[in-house]
Amino acid sequence: MTIRTPTRDLDHPTRDGIRLEGVLHALSDPVRLHVVRRLADADGELSCSDFDLPVSKSTTTHHFRVLRESGVIxxxxxxxxxxxxxxxxxxxxxxxxxxxxxxxGARSETDRSSGA
Known part of the structure; x- marks a missing residue:
């Protein structure tokens, strides 16, 4: 007997469904850009709890949803x-x-603001 665990699939756009304006919108927010920078530097997957973001849990959820629905993550x-x-x-x-x-550009901006 096989026991199946219910899966919780999340909606993602197909590659053809990713639009430039959505990607640019997603990347325009500093919190979302921080998430993208961490993921770009990561060696593999990161869980949401790996991010210490300066916003509430519900706002964090919103930012991840924007990134997912735009096709960035x-x-x-x-x-x-x-x-x-x-x-x-x-x-x-x-x-x-x-x-x-x-x-x-984000790295350069960080370097400029930190005086490096």
């Missing part, structure tokens, strides 16, 4: 943890150089 449940990965290959295929440029 992929989320899946593993047990009770929601795991996040950057959809780099989809973004690079659709908008070559965009993600790398945004990440480089």
């Amino acid at each position: 992929s989320q899946l449940y593993r047990g009770t943890a929601k795991l996040n990965t950057l959809r780099r290959s989809d973004l690079d295929a659709l908008f070559p150089g965009l993600l790398d440029s945004v990440l480089a």
Whole structure:
């Protein structure tokens, strides 16, 4: 007898459903950009609890939803943890150089503001 655990699938746009204006909107918020930077630097998936964000839990949920629905990240449940990965290959295929440029600009801005 096989016991099946109910899966909780989350809606993600297909690669063809990812739109530039949605990606730019998602990346325009400093909290969401911080999440994307962490995921870009990560070696694999990160759970939502791996992020210490300066906003409430409900606002954190909102930011992750915006990133997922715009096609910037992929989320899946593993047990009770929601795991996040950057959809780099989809973004690079659709908008070559965009993600790398945004990440480089964010690093440069951080360096300028820290006086480095």
